Amino acid sequence: MNEDRNFLNDPKSLSKLPDDAFQTELLKGVSRTFALTIPQLPQPLYGPVANAYLLCRIVDTIEDEVSLTPEQKSYFCSDFIDVVKTGLNSEPFAAELAPLLSDKTLPAEHTLIHVMPRVIEITHSLDPEQIDALAECVATMAEGMSAFQSQNLQHGLPTLADLDKYCYYVAGCVGEMLAKLFCHYSPTIAEHKDELLRLSVSFGQGLQMTNILKDIWDDAERGVCWLPQDIFRETGFDLKKQTPDANDPNYKKGLTHLIGIAHGHLRNALRYTQLLPAHETGLRNFCLWALGMAVLTLKKIKRHLDFNRSEQVKISRKSVKATIFATRLTVRSNRLLELLFDMAGRELKTPEWQYTAPNLLAQLNH
Template identity: 60%
Template sequence: MGDDDALQSHLLDGVSRTFALTIPQLPPVLAKPVSNAYLLCRIIDTIEDETALASPDKRRFCQQFVRVVQGREAAEPLRDELGPRLSESTSPAEHELIHLIPRVIAITHRFDPPQREALATCVEIMAKGMAEFQDRDLRYGLSNMDEMSDYCYYVAGVVGEMLTKLFCHYSPEIAAHREEMMKLAVSFGQGLQMTNILKDLWDDHSRGVCWLPRDTFEQYGFDLRELKPNHDNPRFCEGFRQLVGIAHGHLRNALAYTLYIPARETGLREFCLWALGMAVLTLRKINKNLDFSDSAQVKITRRAVKATVFTSRLLRSSNSLLNAAFYLAGFGLPRGSNRLPGSGHRTDT
C-alpha cells in the first residue's frame, strides 16, 4: 500500500471504526494529520494495554516512542523489539499497527513543523500521564474527582488540545479563537472520556479496574469496594447520577467549542457534532438505566447513530438550531456544573 492516505485509512478501520467514520468528514488537508495523530495515540494505548509487558517495560517503550515521534531516534529498533513482545491479547490490527510504526512515523515527519509539534507534544504528555496510573491499585476507584479529571486529561483532554492546534494551523479564522477553544477542548475531551468510563463500568470492573472517584460515592454513603454487578443500591445510583451530570456539563462546553468553528466548515463541525451527539445519547441511556450490569444495555443503536449523523448534517450551519437540538437531546439529564477543568496541566494557550 504505497499511498499514505490509503495506509492510514486501512489502519484506522482496523483499530477504530468510530474514527474511521468521522475523520473522513474533515477536509483532506486536515484528515491526514488527524488520522496520523490518532494512530500515534493508539500505539501508546497498545503498549499500555499489553498484558505481557511489565510496567517498567511499558514506560521504556513509551519513552522510546516519544523520542521516535520527536525525530530523535529511528523507528525500526522500537518496532523490532516491541513487535515480538506483543501477546494474543493485543488484536491483529494492533499487531499490524506496531509492525508499521516506521511507515506511520514517516508520515508524521512530513507534516509542517507546527503540526509535528502538536502531535509530538500530545504523545509526550499522554505517555507520561498514562504511566502515572499504570502501577496504581485501581480495583476500588480513584481517590477523588480531581484524579478522574487528571486521567481524562491525559487520555482525552490532551487530544482535544492537539486537535485545536491542528484546526488553528488550518484556519486563521479558527485561530482567532485559539485561547477560548483550547480551554474548552479539555472539557470536550473530559466529557467524551467520562461518558466512556460510565458506559464501560462493568467491562473495566471485570478486569479489576475502576475509574470512578471514591469521594463522589462516599458523600452518598457508598463504598466502591462493595460494587458488584446486578446491584440494586440507590446510594450508588445517586453518585453515578452525579457523574452523569458532570459529564453532561462538559458536553455543553463541547457544543460551545464546536460553535466557534465557522459554519461554512461543515466537515469540522460534523467531526465534532457526531462525537458529541453520540455521547449525549449514551448519557441518556445510562441515566435511564443507572443499575445496568452490562455495557450492551447502554450502548446506542445503529439507528441512533444514523439519527445523529442526519441531524448534524441538517442543522450544522445554524448555531441556534444546534443549541436547541442539544437541549432537547439532553432533556431530563442531570445538569452538573460545566465549569472548565483547571489549567494546571495545560501546556499552551
C-alpha cells in the same frame, strides 16, 4: 474474507498503499468511530488528524497490553516519545515491541505496531508546527498514563480531581492537539485559539467520561475502576462493594452525579463546535457526531443505571444514523444546534454541575 481484513492481515501489502489509504485502512481496524468521523474533515486535515489518532492508539496499545509490566510500559512509552519527536529508531522500536504483544491485543493493533515505521514517516512528512503538536500530545499522554498505570486502581481513583487529571492525559491533551491543528489550518479559526484550547480540554473530558461510564464493567473484569471514590462516598456508597449485580440506590446516585458532570463537559463541547466557522461543515460534523453519540450514550446509561454489561448501554446503529442525519440538517446554525443539544440531553441536566473548562485547567496546573 473482505479486502479490508486482507490488508490488516498483510502488513507488507498495507505499507504499499498511498499515505491516506494506508491510514484509512488502519483506522477501520482500530476505531470504527474515528474511521467514521475523521473522513468528514477537510482534506488538508485528514492526514494529520488520522496520523495523530494512530500515534495515540499506539500509546493506548502499550498501556493496555496485559503482558507488559509497569516498568516495561514506562520504558516503551518513554522510547515512543523520542521516536515521535525525532522520527528516529522506529524500526527497532517496533521490532522490540511487536513480539511482546499478547492475543488479548486486537489483531489490528498488532498490525499497527508492525507498520509503525510507516506511521512515523507520515508524521515527519507534516508541517513542523503539526509535528510539534502531535509530539507534545503523545508526550503528555504517554507520561500521564504511565503514572496512573502504576497505581492500584481496583477500587477507583481517590477523588474527582484525580479523574479530571486522568481524563486530561488520555483525552484532554488530544483535544488541545486537535485545536492546534484546526488553528494551523484556518486563520479564522485561530482568532478563537485561546478559548478553543480551554474548551478542548473539557470536550475531551466529556467524551472520556462517557466511555468510562459505559465501560465500567469491562474495566472491572481487568481489575480497573476509574470512578472517583469521593463522589460515591458522598452518596453513601463504598466502591469496594461494587459488583455487577449490585442495585444500591446510593451507587445509582453516584453514577447520576457523574453523568451530570459529563453532560456539562459536553455542553462545553457544543460551545467549542459553535466557535468553528459555519461554512466549515466538515469540521463541525467531525465534532458533532462524536458529541451527539456521547449524549445518546449518557441518556442510555441514565435510563439503565443497573446495567452490568457495556453492550446494554451501547447506542444502536439506528441512533448513529439519526445523529448523523440530525447534525447534517442543523450543522450551520448555532441556534438550531443549541436546541438540538437541549432536546437530546434534557433528562441529563443536573443543577449542581459547576465545572468550567478554565476551572478544570486551573486544577490541572496545581
